[in-house]
Amino acid sequence: MDYLKKAYCMNKTVRIFSCITTDMVSHYQKLFNMWPSSTIAFGKTLTISAIMGCTYKSGERLNIFVKGDGPIGKITVEATFGNVRGYMENPGVYLENNNGGINITKAVGAGEIEVIKDLNMREPFSSSSEIIEGDISNDFTYYFTKSEQIPSSVGLGVSLNTDSTVKASGGFLIQIMPGCKDEYITELEKNLKELKPITQMIDEGYSPEDIINEITKGDYELLDEIELHHNCNCSKERFKKGLKSLGKTTLEEILNEDKKVDIKCNFCNTNYHFDEDELKEIILEM
Ligand SMILES: [Zn+2]
Numbered sequence: 001m002d003y004l005k006k007a008y009c010m011n012k013t014v015r016i017f018s019c020i021t022t023d024m025v026s027h028y029q030k031l032f033n034m035w036p037s038s039t040i041a042f043g044k045t046l047t048i049s050a051i052m053g054c055t056y057k058s059g060e061r062l063n064i065f066v067k068g069d070g071p072i073g074k075i076t077v078e079a080t081f082g083n084v085r086g087y088m089e090n091p092g093v094y095l096e097n098n099n100g101g102i103n104i105t106k107a108v109g110a111g112e113i114e115v116i117k118d119l120n121m122r123e124p125f126s127s128s129s130e131i132i133e134g135d136i137s138n139d140f141t142y143y144f145t146k147s148e149q150i151p152s153s154v155g156l157g158v159s160l161n162t163d164s165t166v167k168a169s170g171g172f173l174i175q176i177m178p179g180c181k182d183e184y185i186t187e188l189e190k191n192l193k194e195l196k197p198i199t200q201m202i203d204e205g206y207s208p209e210d211i212i213n214e215i216t217k218g219d220y221e222l223l224d225e226i227e228l229h230h231n232c233n234c235s236k237e238r239f240k241k242g243l244k245s246l247g248k249t250t251l252e253e254i255l256n257e258d259k260k261v262d263i264k265c266n267f268c269n270t271n272y273h274f275d276e277d278e279l280k281e282i283i284l285e286m
Pocket residue numbers: 232233234265266267268269270
């Protein structure tokens with residue numbers, strides 16, 4: 001079961017979120033038949049999105065896009081408190097580094113990260129930042145620091161088995177809160193320099209608490225534990241609304257020409273079929 005742990009350190013002026021997302025990344029890898037570069041880029045994006053969802057209140061929604069010009073194309077993730085769902089443009093990408101490792105920076109390419117926040121206000125907020133590296137971790141570190149003005153550090157890792165299936169996935173987000181003393185920041189920076197690479201920790205089976213322990217050298221105060229899920233909330237009713245938004249004329253054309261319509265949910269691959277009678281009924285309701 002995937003879950004997240006939240007903790008404070010440095011006299012409550014630094015907050016840390018750490019999570020394991022192995023189940024959800026495996027789920028999506030199988031669902032969309034993702035190749036190695038695609039799996040890692042998507043898995044990292046899904047993980048940071050799951051963390052970001054937990055930094056907001058229940059009922060608030062984030063839409064997170066990684067829009068690079070590399071072969072994997074756009075990654076789309078929707079995150080709420082404790083739940084994420086997502087998909088990517090091209091799941092079939094496998095690029096190798098010169099040393100034989102799996103490349104994701106070229107696979108992601110250059111472009112921007114965009115986050116649209118629906119915080120139940122009148123208008124959703126949108127913020128964005130440049131993709132500076134394409135490794136996702138440093139790109140989100142840059143996003144938080146530049147777009148949200150919160151000095152942060154992001155570490156994300158996806159480790160694959162020799163047959164390319166997901167072995168483990170997870171990561172952390174560290175955020176410096178207002179009032180944090182310089183000496184705390186110096187200490188934290190020192191810890192981060194000495195920190196094992198996150199992919200190695202994930203690969204070695206570290207739990208969220210193990211990761212927090214490693215970052216803080218044991219000096220932390222645990223807060224909440226939050227279960228993480230990857231449920232899709234699509235329904236036939238929702239797609240029916242979408243059909244209605246096409247307008248009566250278009251629906252009548254579909255009815256006359258095809259006598260049916262099939263719509264697939266991008267997030268979970270579920271197919272929704274509307275037959276002739278259902279289409280007629282929808283048009284009547286309009
Ligand atoms: Zn769905």
